[in-house]
Amino acid sequence: xxxxxxxxxxxxxxxxxxxxxxxxxxxxxxxxxxxxxxxxxxxxxxxxxxxxxxxxxxxxxxxxxxxxxxxxxxxxxxxxxxxxxxxxxxxxxxxxxxxxxxxxxxxxxxxxxxxxxxxxxxxxxxxxxxxxxxxxxxxxxxxxxxxxxxxxxxxxxxxxxxxxxxxxxxxxxxxxxxxxxxxxxxxxxxxxxxxxxx
Ligand code: SIN
Numbered sequence: 545x546x547x548x549x550x551x552x553x554x555x556x557x558x559x560x561x562x563x564x565x566x567x568x569x570x571x572x573x574x575x576x577x578x579x580x581x582x583x584x585x586x587x588x589x590x591x592x593x594x595x596x597x598x599x600x601x602x603x604x605x606x607x608x609x610x611x612x613x614x615x616x617x618x619x620x621x622x623x624x625x626x627x628x629x630x631x632x633x634x635x636x637x638x639x640x641x642x643x644x645x646x647x648x649x650x651x652x653x654x655x656x657x658x659x660x661x662x663x664x665x666x667x668x669x670x671x672x673x674x675x676x677x678x679x680x681x682x683x684x685x686x687x688x689x690x691x692x693x694x695x696x697x698x699x700x701x702x703x704x705x706x707x708x709x710x711x712x713x714x715x716x717x718x719x720x721x722x723x724x725x726x727x728x729x730x731x732x733x734x735x736x737x738x739x740x741x742x
Contacts, residue, residue, distance in 0.1 A: 547601070547674045549648055553640045556649050557665065559633035566664035567639070568654050570594050570626035571614035572603075572702060573667075575709035578642075579635050586713055587628035587654040589666065592616040594624050594717055596685050596703070599675040602645045603696035611692030611699035612677060612685055614706070615647070615669040625715040628654055628664060639667070646673035686726035700727060 559565065564582060567573070568589055577584070598615040605611030616624060636649075647667035654664045669676060680688075692699035707724045710717055 547646045548644045549646060549673070550640045550644045553636070553643075553647075553649050557651070559636070561633070563633055564630050565633065566654060566662045567629045567631050567635075568626055568652060568664045568666040569629065570616065570624055570666070571706060572696075573629075574627045574713075575705045577629065579629075579631065579638050581629040581631050581635070583630040585628050586625070586657050587664075588623050588625045589652050589654050589664075590623050591618060591620065592624045593619045593622045593719065595679070595719060596689070596723060597676065597678050598646060598669040598673075599677045600645060600692070600694060600699070601675060603642075603694050604699040604702045605692040605694045609692055610675070610677070611694060611702070612689050613699075613702060615676075616666070625710065625713060625717070627713075628656065628662070643667040645669075646675040648673075682722045682726045686723045687728065689723065690728045690730075700730065703727070 568587060593616065594614050595617045596612045596614055597617065598613050599605065599610035600613040601607045601610050604613055646669040648670070649665045650668050652664050652666045653661055655661050671678065689699045689703050703723055707720050710720060
């Protein structure tokens with residue numbers, strides 16, 4: 545399956561040498577940064593909801609047994625809470641590789657918690673990428689997450705760490721919480737020993 549978006553993302557925005565760019569993270573980019581940043585601030589964007597609708601073949605699953613990770617779906621009037629990072633252009637080499645399984649960089653306006661705004665980039669996996677899985681019942685999504693594991697660790701840990709990170713920001717996401725509530729009991733070991741970064 546050719547889903548690698550690295551080359552496409554490289555052409556999507558051009559950055560000036562000394563530019564600083566805000567990045568909005570709403571999934572693993574909240575709880576596992578793994579890259580240098582100049583500033584980090586809680587923020588939100590509007591018009592989107594966080595959904596476990598993207599397949600993960602490279603981080604929290606395998607090509608044979610994909611996991612599920614978050615993407616953003618458009619929804620009028622919705623607000624999605626996350627974390628904003630002020631970064632230098634060279635960090636996109638790392639980010640494009642990390643988010644290569646179907647995610648494209650989009651421009652968005654974010655709102656910081658003090659009400660001020662900034663332009664930002666956000667990685668979104670939209671429905672026409674080959675790894676997209678789309679909606680399913682909470683039980684089906686949670687069951688798939690409970691069974692999947694990949695080079696970045698168990699898929700269930702991605703879900704629970706995201707829920708914990710949101711709680712740490714004083715936010716709850718009903719979709720994320722519903723999936724945590726549907727997770728079957730934890731019995732599987734991390735067979736990949738968490739060797740990758742997301
Ligand atoms: C993000 O966190 O902003 C994108 C999805 C992910 O890396 O989990």
